[in-house]
Amino acid sequence: MPVNNKAKVCNKDLKERRKKKQTFSTKQQWAKKIARVEPGAKVVENQPLCESLRLYPPIPATHRGVEKEDVLPNGTTVKPGMMILISMYAMGRLEWEWGKYCLEYKLERWIDENGKLNPIPLTKFFTFLAGPRNCIGRDMAFTQMNW
Incomplete structure (x- = not known):
């Protein structure tokens, strides 16, 4: 399916969801709604979000600050007191990581051969960081954006 058709499908789905917008009268109903939304499970909704992010x-x-001396995987030594700058903006545009068309908005990079959301590791899709100091609000952010 061409990219422009995927965008039409996404827009159509969002319009239908907005028409059926639910209201919640109790906290229990709200909790059930939040609990069943799983980031990564909805291709049509999360595909444009992931590419935009x-x-x-x-x-x-x-x-990040360095507390004790260490050696990075590329051989660089970091010493206590140094600051390491992490640019998610630059990482989302690395040609060796995202391919020849890294600067283009391509929804199909997020879909595998089976039509499911492609499981891209957090170390590659670094918007919410990775490891022990990653963003604890990632799932909530996807839930709110899918709302």
Whole structure:
């Protein structure tokens, strides 16, 4: 399916969901709605979100401090007191990571051969960081964006 048709499918789905917008009268109903939304399970909804967040992360860069001397995988030695700048904006545009068309908005990069959301590791899709200091609000962010 061409990209423009995928966008039409996404827009149509969002319009239908907005027409059927639910209201919740109790906290229990709200909790049930939140509990059943799983990021990564909805291709039509999460595909444009992931691609948009890859190209335009809400926080384009962050930094980390070094507490003890260590050697990075590329051989660089980091010493206590140094600051490491992490640019999610730049990481979403790396040709060696995202391919020849890394600067283009391509929804199909998020779909595998079976039509499911492609499981891209968090170390590649770095918008919400990875590891022990990743964004604890990732799932909530996807839930709110899918609302």
